[in-house]
Amino acid sequence: MVKSNSVYNNAYEPSLSKPGFLEISNLVKSYPTPDSGEFVVLNGVDLTVGEDEFISVIGHSGCGKSTLLKIVAGLERATSGTVRMEGREIRKPGSDRMMIFQHYGLLPWLTVRENIRLAVDEILKDAKRSEKISIVNEHLAMVNLTAAADKYPDEISGGMKQRVGIARALAIRPKMLLMDEPFGALDALTKSKLQKQVLDIWESRKQAVMMITHDVDEAIYMSDRIVLMTNGPAATIGEVLEVPFPHPRNRQEIRETKEYFELRNHALNFLDRYFTQDE
Amino acid sequence: MAINLNLSAIAIAGQAAWRRAKPIVLRDVVLLPALGFLGIIILWWVVALLNHELMPTPAEAFVANLDYILNPFYQRGPGNLGIGWLLLASLKRVLWGFLLGAVVAIPLGFLIGMSKPAMLALNPLIQIFKPVSPLAWLPIALAIFNLADPSAIFVIFITSLWPTIINTALGVSSVSKDYLDVARVLEMNRWRRITKIILPASLPYIFTGLRISLGIAWLVIVAVEMLTGGIGIGFFVWDEWSRLNLSSVFLAVLVIGVTGLLLDFALGKIQELVTHRPRTAN
Incomplete structure (x- = not known):
């Protein structure tokens, strides 16, 4: 364990500000094994996320970070421990926690517009037709997809597909966004452009975000706090790093600062340490 | 604009x-x-010339069939109909049997694809009935209906079931987990999940099943009609053979082949219209 200093907060210190919007406490996830034992994926995760906080979760592959996100989404059940949002326990999926999928999760038989419209139809059931149309159009414009609105997912690039995923998620006005390696399948240039777009959108209408990633630069650029996971099996939170840069952020500017270097090296060292343990 | x-x-x-x-x-x-x-055609010609008692040359066959080709829809008394009428009669049987088969097979495929108990209960039946030649059902059908036409339709119905059931079940059970997660996050109820996600996602598989079914149905109708007699392209083949009129058999073979091709092409077009995706996309 590294010693905490002013920049790095330990995971187990409760947040001093208002009570958490999302509270994960003593979360354990295990699967039964064929020889009637159990395989522990996550072991005792405690985390609190504020209602307009952007949190990144970093760890090596197989550390259970995606499982953690799925439990928050309600797509998987915790073995023990609780996840509460605004005090209510999460037991099943809900549109108040909208997912942005690594592989976009777009329905290939629907156009870009219809993909977003489907989500709006499901969630905003009482809205008028004209309202729904304007919500869809507004979010298409937000991610600069108005021109591609009537194309099918097969006809657009990966970056555009993920923008559809983001527009779909935002269109139903969730209280929290869950992103599972949202830029993981994109090339480097598209990725950095889309990171900026997403951050711009988030800065203009802040809400709780939990993003799974394995890119340290992405985590520092976008998030308020970075959760470093130890390796699985039985992974848990190793450290939580506070990212001190105020919003709106400029990637070039923060990259010049001493804090950026320290933060980045600290995170990379943490990950390296767990990496070498494997071998 | x-x-x-x-x-x-x-x-x-x-x-x-x-x-x-x-x-x-x-x-x-x-x-x-x-x-x-x-x-x-050259091969046919050579064989025909080498053994002229066996079969006519292509030119002779063409001349002999000229009446059929020029007047596909003649009606010269009961049972003496142009080849176009015969073809339509066969097509009608195939389409009835095929449509009834699809109406039963697609929901059954859904049931098997979505429910493990249904799969366990029905899979052995399907595995046993699938390899049975559909013609084996003909005597049973004749016993039940006592009439040639409904029996032929019944055999086509049975023929059409298996590929559509199997492919539909496969499509339904292999819907991407991502799509199902989307449905869950959007809190869709069971019915909405089936109509909005599972059905469109498995349509390419369903159409694959339907196209295999229709292909086999068209194969089988010729054999069924040979056995049941009556009006139809299959009985025409058998009848012309009995009259030692091989030229017309050659014509019938060509017509059956082209019709089968057109049936598959038409179903492929319907698939493109219904799934909004080019056929290669699945």
Whole structure:
């Protein structure tokens, strides 16, 4: 364990500000094994996320970070421990926690517009037709997809597909966004452009975000706090790093600062340490 | 306006592509296939000339069939109908049997694909009935209906079931987990999940099943009609053979083949219309 200093907060210190919007406490996830034992994926995760906080979760592959996100989404059940949002326990999926999928999760038989419209139809059931149309159009414009609105997912690039995923998620006005390696399948240039777009959108209408990633630069650029996971099996939170840069952020500017270097090296060292343990 | 622009863009792109591809298209679409047909006609001719008692030459067959070709829809008394009427009679049986089969098979496939108990209960039955030649059902059908036409339709119905059931079940059970997660996050109820996610996602599989079913149904109807008699292209083949009129049999073979091709092409077009996706996309 590294010693905490002013920049790095330990995971187990409760947040001093208002009570958490999302509270994960003593979360354990295990699967039964064929020889009637159990395989522990996550072991005792405690985390609190504020209602307009952007949190990144970093760890090596197989550390259970995606499982953690799925439990928050309600797509998987915790073995023990609780996840509460605004005090209510999460037991099943809900549109108040909208997912942005690594592989976009777009329905290939629907156009870009219809993909977003489907989500709006499901969630905003009482809205008028004209309202729904304007919500869809507004979010298409937000991610600069108005021109591609009537194309099918097969006809657009990966970056555009993920923008559809983001527009779909935002269109139903969730209280929290869950992103599972949202830029993981994109090339480097598209990725950095889309990171900026997403951050711009988030800065203009802040809400709780939990993003799974394995890119340290992405985590520092976008998030308020970075959760470093130890390796699985039985992974848990190793450290939580506070990212001190105020919003709106400029990637070039923060990259010049001493804090950026320290933060980045600290995170990379943490990950390296767990990496070498494997071998 | 936007549509017009799109269309003209497609037209221009199409022209450019055609100009580039023209020599290749000519060779691939016209020349080589024509060579294939030429080869088989020459082979037929050679065999016919070597053993003229066995079969007519292509030219003789053509002349003998001229009446059938020029007047496909003649009606000269009961049972003496043009080949077009015979074809329509066979098509009617196939389409009835096939449609009834699809109406039963698609929901059954859904049931098997979505429910483990249903799969366990029905899978052994399907595995046993699938390899049975549909013609084996004909006596049973005749016993039940006592009439040729419903029996033929019943046999086609049975024929159409298995490929559609199996492919539908496969499609339903292999719907991407991502799509199902989308449905869960959007809190869709069971019915919405089936109609909005599972059905469209498995449509390519369902159509694969339907196309296999229709293909086999068209194969089987000829054999069924040979056995049941009556009006139809299958009985025509058998009847002409009994009259030692091999020329008409050759014509019938060609007509059956082209019709089968057109049936599959039509179903492929319907698939493109229904799934909004080119056939290659699955």
